[in-house]
Amino acid sequence: MKQTLITLVEDKPGVLNRISSLFRRRNFNIESLVVGKSETPGVSRMTIVANEPEARKRGNIYFNLLKLVNVIAVKDVSKLPCVSREFILIKINIDPNQLNEVNTVVKQHSARIVDMGAETVIVEAADEELVINNLVSDLQPFDITEIVRTGKIAMRLGKTLKVNFEKINEKEGEIRWKPEQVSSYQY
Amino acid sequence: MKKQKLTGAEIIWECLIKEGVDVVFGYPGGAILPTYDALNNYREKIHHVLVRHEQGATHMADGYARVSGNVGVAMATSGPGATNMITGLATAMMDSSPIVCITGQVPTAVIGSDAFQEVDITGVAIPVTKHCYLVMDVEELADTIREAFYVARSGRPGPVLVDIPKDIQNAETEFIYSEKEINLPGYQPTVDIQDDDIKEFAKMVNEAKKPVILAGHGILLSEASKETLELAEKASIPIATTLLGIGGVPDSHPLVLGMMGMHGETWVNNAIQNADLLIACGMRFDDRVTGNLKTYSPNSKKIHIDIDPSEINKNIKVDLAIQGDLGNVLRHVNPFINSAKKTEWFNIISGWNKESQQRDVLNIKTDALLGAQAIRKIWEGTKGNALIITDVGQHQMLEAQYYEHDDPRTLLTSGGLGTMGFSLPAAIGASFYEKDRDIWVIVGDGSFQMMLMELATAVQEGVNINIAIINNGYLGMVRQWQQMFYDARYAETPISSPDFLKLAEAYGINGYRVKSLDEIIPAMNKANKITGPTLIEFIVEEHDMVYPMVPAGANLNDMIQRPLFNENGQYKKKEKVL
Numbered sequence: 001m002k003q004t005l006i007t008l009v010e011d012k013p014g015v016l017n018r019i020s021s022l023f024r025r026r027n028f029n030i031e032s033l034v035v036g037k038s039e040t041p042g043v044s045r046m047t048i049v050a051n052e053p054e055a056r057k058r059g060n061i062y063f064n065l066l067k068l069v070n071v072i073a074v075k076d077v078s079k080l081p082c083v084s085r086e087f088i089l090i091k092i093n094i095d096p097n098q099l100n101e102v103n104t105v106v107k108q109h110s111a112r113i114v115d116m117g118a119e120t121v122i123v124e125a126a127d128e129e130l131v132i133n134n135l136v137s138d139l140q141p142f143d144i145t146e147i148v149r150t151g152k153i154a155m156r157l158g159k160t161l162k163v164n165f166e167k168i169n170e171k172e173g174e175i176r177w178k179p180e181q182v183s184s185y186q187y
Numbered sequence: 188m189k190k191q192k193l194t195g196a197e198i199i200w201e202c203l204i205k206e207g208v209d210v211v212f213g214y215p216g217g218a219i220l221p222t223y224d225a226l227n228n229y230r231e232k233i234h235h236v237l238v239r240h241e242q243g244a245t246h247m248a249d250g251y252a253r254v255s256g257n258v259g260v261a262m263a264t265s266g267p268g269a270t271n272m273i274t275g276l277a278t279a280m281m282d283s284s285p286i287v288c289i290t291g292q293v294p295t296a297v298i299g300s301d302a303f304q305e306v307d308i309t310g311v312a313i314p315v316t317k318h319c320y321l322v323m324d325v326e327e328l329a330d331t332i333r334e335a336f337y338v339a340r341s342g343r344p345g346p347v348l349v350d351i352p353k354d355i356q357n358a359e360t361e362f363i364y365s366e367k368e369i370n371l372p373g374y375q376p377t378v379d380i381q382d383d384d385i386k387e388f389a390k391m392v393n394e395a396k397k398p399v400i401l402a403g404h405g406i407l408l409s410e411a412s413k414e415t416l417e418l419a420e421k422a423s424i425p426i427a428t429t430l431l432g433i434g435g436v437p438d439s440h441p442l443v444l445g446m447m448g449m450h451g452e453t454w455v456n457n458a459i460q461n462a463d464l465l466i467a468c469g470m471r472f473d474d475r476v477t478g479n480l481k482t483y484s485p486n487s488k489k490i491h492i493d494i495d496p497s498e499i500n501k502n503i504k505v506d507l508a509i510q511g512d513l514g515n516v517l518r519h520v521n522p523f524i525n526s527a528k529k530t531e532w533f534n535i536i537s538g539w540n541k542e543s544q545q546r547d548v549l550n551i552k553t554d555a556l557l558g559a560q561a562i563r564k565i566w567e568g569t570k571g572n573a574l575i576i577t578d579v580g581q582h583q584m585l586e587a588q589y590y591e592h593d594d595p596r597t598l599l600t601s602g603g604l605g606t607m608g609f610s611l612p613a614a615i616g617a618s619f620y621e622k623d624r625d626i627w628v629i630v631g632d633g634s635f636q637m638m639l640m641e642l643a644t645a646v647q648e649g650v651n652i653n654i655a656i657i658n659n660g661y662l663g664m665v666r667q668w669q670q671m672f673y674d675a676r677y678a679e680t681p682i683s684s685p686d687f688l689k690l691a692e693a694y695g696i697n698g699y700r701v702k703s704l705d706e707i708i709p710a711m712n713k714a715n716k717i718t719g720p721t722l723i724e725f726i727v728e729e730h731d732m733v734y735p736m737v738p739a740g741a742n743l744n745d746m747i748q749r750p751l752f753n754e755n756g757q758y759k760k761k762e763k764v765l
Contacts, residue, residue, distance in 0.1 A: 010373060014321075018313055025314045056500050063497035069318045069338060072373040179375060182496040182508045183384055 007046040008072040032151020084154040090123040093143040109135040195356040196225035202332040212247040216264025219291030221356035239640035243612035245275020248286040250613030255620040266304030277315040281603025285344035294354040317345030325358035342376025343495040389523030395464035405469010406435030411514035438591035448476040450584040454539035460744040472502040478743035555728040564707040573625040578610035578634035581663035608638030618650040632658040645720040687724040698722040
């Protein structure tokens, strides 16, 4: 089962190394990891997708991540309502007479053409994983020469308060970031 | 008024003093020279022990930490000095021992250029440390060291490495040692206890008919001996200990069964396998403790208390998980525990006990000196009161079986990592804290040779330790596995040793050799009269084995028993080829 973890980490050198080292060392299956600046200076927000069939191991991933000193908070959003997106760029070698066909496929998947050269087009899409996969497979008949895609980013629906970096585990309002209890953690 | 500026090197020592450090184990070198130069101004407050190998320094800091509960400190230069510390860091990591290692690093300007003696030690150390730091600004130095000590000692303790480039040691700044509470937003070593969990805990204990407490290292780290015994006595629960849990509860206590696991006694493992409730207190269901996970204690409910939530449900799925400081949890739960007698359960256990007593090695009549008998004699000779530091192998398991420890922190041993060479340096480290007890290193001939260079450190420092070398001419535990599981094909396990008495003489210490049981106590008495290190070599039976034994991956109750003592020819005698 895929497990999506939103993780707040200190923006310090070596943090990514610590997280990837943890996954490697514990033999956890990692599918994707996306990291970027958050709304708070000095804090990065990561979306980690792990793929561990065993429920017990999924809980283990959560608590091991939480244990890292530079990891401020972790939320397992696998079963929570989220907007999730992946981003893709696809370059296709193209004859001018194929342009219409490509355009149709692109529109079907709410993607767009962001560059149209003499012999190539670049298609861009930001959507859920399944839509991106379908887009790629529907474009297979054409001469795809390059694909670059990001892992998943995710954001929970509904109201969230701004994260107070200093008091992340204290204020009632930010209780949603409070670490899970090992006794009640839903595997 | 402007405050006087200090160099980074001076700040390091000032910080160590503020943290209450009075002894540092280390080895100088190019990239740590400024710090060693500054040491000359701090000699009154800090004693520096010059080791012979940086791995020794880490084990010394580890030994000091294990016996005192305080943070031990080791220091080394960059590159090879730092990489030599990795085994010691991993040892401390596996056994949750709080140490801080300070390493020199090449100047910031050349980091990344493969400069002379440059190694990315923070990169190398990530998997074997609780946390590690590379200090790139002298302004951050004091706060970083303060944080390092805090991380090392709080929560589940562990090793922390602080890497400090040479130019940072030379840079000057105002020294401010903050008194504020440390704010690490991502580091929450303590958690609140949930009332519901406590009630459930008490309910499970009160309903159990055949419970067993599994007492781990957490009892020592949390100083929860009293609380654990209170729980056990109130509800009449037998206690099995892990290797590192030994001493957490007194071995002489009638409820304490002894060590569990691969070399645990039959009645202990049988009790666990037949229990209806396991209460795991600060232990982590290591493979050496559980045997086959699928058949482990199949009919029991399991409660697991650990300060580290990532240990819970790692190997064994438990029914009730409680994250927290063990002593604190037990203080909450004990008032809800009903008094109970469990006569039936204890009768079953003592039945197993009687059966195994017949096979006890102490009942064997033989002219040869057996390792177990030698260790039992050391127990007698020290009245069970010594601080024992063991190495890794047969002697380690025999010590765990035949030396009874009644006080916490009287057995130091590398349990999780099984680091050969640990004992001698760890004992040297421990001797700087433990002044009231006799200190005995129990070590095999193989293990001793792995770190014997530290004998020079022991002599230079004049530390009061006695070294008991249990010499069977083999890497005994590996030989035992070859004998049992590889049809006695001994591959590279026969090992030669120097003449240990001449070695002792070369190092300027007294050495004795014993070959029979009745020579042991007189030799110990002689050794005890001497100030400074002494060495006793025990020539023991070459082919003896550690029994009982659960083969790796087998069911915990499928033990290989010691053959009954009236059967002869229990050893496969083989010509020894070196």
